[in-house]
Amino acid sequence: MAEATSPMEVAGAIGEHSVEDVRPVGRWRSRLRAGLPGVAFVLILGACFALEPTALSYRGVGLLLSPAVPLIFAAMSVSFVILVGDIDLGLGYAVGLSNVIIASWLVSSPWLAVAGCVGLVVAYGLIGALVHVRRVPAIVATLGASFVWLGLGLTILPIPGGSAPSWLTQFFSWQPPLIPLPIVLAAVVALIGYFLCYRWPFGVVLRGAGGSPDAARLAGWSMLRIRVVAYLLAGAFGVLAGLALTGITASGDVTASANFTLLAIASVILGGAEFAGGVAAPVGTVLGAMTISLTGTVLGFLNVSSDFDTGAQGLILIIVLGGRVFMRRRR
Amino acid sequence: MATMLRRVGGLRRQPWALSFVAVVIIWVAIRVVSGKGTIETMEAALSVAPFLIIVGTGQLFIITLGNGNIDLSIPNGMAVGAFVGVSVMSGSGNILLGFAAAIGCGLAISLVNLFNILVLGIPPIVATLATGLLAATASFVEASRFSGAVPGSLRAFVSADIGGVSWLAIICIVFSIGAGIVLVKTRYGRSVQAIGQSGAAASLADVATTWVIARAYLASGVLAAIGGVLLGAYTGVALGMGDAYLLTSIIIVVLGGSLIAGGRSNIPGIWGGALFLSLLVTLLNVLQLSAAYQDIAEGAVIIAVLAIGGMTKAR
Numbered sequence: 001m002a003e004a005t006s007p008m009e010v011a012g013a014i015g016e017h018s019v020e021d022v023r024p025v026g027r028w029r030s031r032l033r034a035g036l037p038g039v040a041f042v043l044i045l046g047a048c049f050a051l052e053p054t055a056l057s058y059r060g061v062g063l064l065l066s067p068a069v070p071l072i073f074a075a076m077s078v079s080f081v082i083l084v085g086d087i088d089l090g091l092g093y094a095v096g097l098s099n100v101i102i103a104s105w106l107v108s109s110p111w112l113a114v115a116g117c118v119g120l121v122v123a124y125g126l127i128g129a130l131v132h133v134r135r136v137p138a139i140v141a142t143l144g145a146s147f148v149w150l151g152l153g154l155t156i157l158p159i160p161g162g163s164a165p166s167w168l169t170q171f172f173s174w175q176p177p178l179i180p181l182p183i184v185l186a187a188v189v190a191l192i193g194y195f196l197c198y199r200w201p202f203g204v205v206l207r208g209a210g211g212s213p214d215a216a217r218l219a220g221w222s223m224l225r226i227r228v229v230a231y232l233l234a235g236a237f238g239v240l241a242g243l244a245l246t247g248i249t250a251s252g253d254v255t256a257s258a259n260f261t262l263l264a265i266a267s268v269i270l271g272g273a274e275f276a277g278g279v280a281a282p283v284g285t286v287l288g289a290m291t292i293s294l295t296g297t298v299l300g301f302l303n304v305s306s307d308f309d310t311g312a313q314g315l316i317l318i319i320v321l322g323g324r325v326f327m328r329r330r331r
Numbered sequence: 332m333a334t335m336l337r338r339v340g341g342l343r344r345q346p347w348a349l350s351f352v353a354v355v356i357i358w359v360a361i362r363v364v365s366g367k368g369t370i371e372t373m374e375a376a377l378s379v380a381p382f383l384i385i386v387g388t389g390q391l392f393i394i395t396l397g398n399g400n401i402d403l404s405i406p407n408g409m410a411v412g413a414f415v416g417v418s419v420m421s422g423s424g425n426i427l428l429g430f431a432a433a434i435g436c437g438l439a440i441s442l443v444n445l446f447n448i449l450v451l452g453i454p455p456i457v458a459t460l461a462t463g464l465l466a467a468t469a470s471f472v473e474a475s476r477f478s479g480a481v482p483g484s485l486r487a488f489v490s491a492d493i494g495g496v497s498w499l500a501i502i503c504i505v506f507s508i509g510a511g512i513v514l515v516k517t518r519y520g521r522s523v524q525a526i527g528q529s530g531a532a533a534s535l536a537d538v539a540t541t542w543v544i545a546r547a548y549l550a551s552g553v554l555a556a557i558g559g560v561l562l563g564a565y566t567g568v569a570l571g572m573g574d575a576y577l578l579t580s581i582i583i584v585v586l587g588g589s590l591i592a593g594g595r596s597n598i599p600g601i602w603g604g605a606l607f608l609s610l611l612v613t614l615l616n617v618l619q620l621s622a623a624y625q626d627i628a629e630g631a632v633i634i635a636v637l638a639i640g641g642m643t644k645a646r
Contacts, residue, residue, distance in 0.1 A: 134638040137591040143578040147630025154623035262460060275454050307471035314464025322451030
């Protein structure tokens with residue numbers, strides 16, 4: 001720490017420090033916590049196979065996990081907002097808006113679709129700047145923005161419809177050798193997330209700033225820049241979630257992904273990230289998203305009414321977060 | 332003259348003044364755009380504001396607690412309260428029994444919130460979000476077997492007026508005065524503010540923090556359930572009927588000049604915030620915007636107002 005000369009190294013050291021602070025003291029507990037998302041995923045996947053043995057095949061796994069792909073991108077999106085200590089309660093409609101933009105325009109006027117998506121990413125960056133400069137609470141700013149996304153989405157496509165270009169639908173029905181596409185995509189997203197958080201120099205700053213904004217500021221980093229970058233990344237992954245949704249459903253509907261707001265947050269928390277910011281868990285986030293997405297499937301296999309899906313997701317959130325906090329307290 | 336000037340200057344420093352300035356601006360805008368009677372516009376706003384005031388007051392007490400306290404279970408608490416309350420009312424024919432059942436639901440939801448927050452130690456924002464998801468499932472289940480109808484007398488009561496002013500609004504003004512006294516004058520209200528300013532200092536000063544926090548959540552759950560029944564009587568009981576109140580219950584608190592970080596809140600401000608939002612909807616209707624453009628305008632105006640005024644005073 002004393003040798004750290006560049007601001008980045010200082011911020012990195014701060015980031016590491018905050019990780020130590022929030023982790024349980026015991027080494028095995030820390031391993032357990034890191035492994036928890038994986039264990040949860042294996043358990044729920046095992047439950048799927050036990051209830052529906054035919055699912056245990058290349059095609060079956062692909063079908064099971066295909067609906068999880070948009071949520072994986074959405075979870076990665078909100079993970080960057082949570083990383084800097086904020087929360088995004090407008091993500092569901094933002095994903096819906098990009099879904100609608102892509103489904104309405106990508107076939108007929110591709111450049112308009114690209115411009116729309118870039119606009120959405122820029123808008124996310126602006127929200128980050130607004131949260132920082134005007135001290136508008138992130139929860140209120142993103143909730144307010146969700147009205148704007150919904151309204152824009154309804155203006156562009158008042159009723160569900162639109163279409164996806166054939167290359168997009170073909171990509172999402174592509175069957176790579178040996179490993180089903182959703183697993184390949186999940187691995188790629190996890191890898192990108194890992195790179196952004198742990199290998200990209202600015203990712204270290206993001207984590208450090210999330211752990212201790214004051215320390216990052218003292219180390220010479222602009223919190224404004226850090227927030228804007230985190231929100232831009234969130235916007236970009238939100239657009240990718242919309243792209244994946246369009247590729248899988250081949251249509252646009254701004255309200256189809258409304259529940260992504262909460263599911264994505266649940267995925268990130270389940271994945272092992274700290275709600276207060278500063279701790280990134282990209283691999284866990286991806287596993288968390290797949291687990292959350294499979295809960296509905298398992299309940300469906302058990303013939304439980306889909307009315308209970310939301311409640312089950314709430315219960316998982318309580319059990320995971322409550323269990324983790326409880327474990328930390330009892331050292 | 333000098334004292335009067337000082338008083339006007341003092342008024343400008345009141346945190347709730349901004350929201351009332353916004354109310355006047357939008358009020359004048361409606362007059363200019365529509366040429367409609369100014370009095371009628373305000374009367375209409377007063378008849379829809381009470382529902383927001385009722386649930387917003389619960390939210391205000393929780394936000395005042397600071398330390399990330401917020402209640403995101405309000406919308407689904409309203410829906411559950413409305414479904415259960417109205418079912419019991421039409422089943423038993425007893426309105427008070429219906430309210431009692433709704434209040435029971437509100438207390439149950441609060442207890443889940445409190446278990447999550449105080450026992451499990453989950454951050455309130457996620458804790459109440461998760462409770463809200465559970466309550467949503469409860470409302471789905473209730474809705475699937477719901478066959479009740481709001482008693483005519485209750486429906487007449489929520490839309491009754493005296494000289495154009497909604498009775499419910501008058502009752503809510505009295506309720507707000509009471510809430511204001513509780514917040515500013517009583518030991519309980521001061522404890523809430525003290526916890527918001529510094530939880531550690533408050534508990535050193537012998538404030539029973541846990542119990543104070545618990546009472547705020549219980550109050551919010553009960554108010555959400557009552558607000559849900561009244562809203563159900565006004566607009567009809569439906570799934571997702573409380574969803575709009577997730578954002579608006581928070582917005583009116585912040586718009587009213589209370590600090591989102593807690594510790595300093597004021598009751599008059601939520602009236603400014605609630606009237607502003609009600610008038611904003613009226614203005615967007617008068618402009619004959621489609622529902623989609625109304626959403627865009629509402630979101631943009633809320634963000635803009637907060638960016639321009641609300642937060643600068645916080646520092």
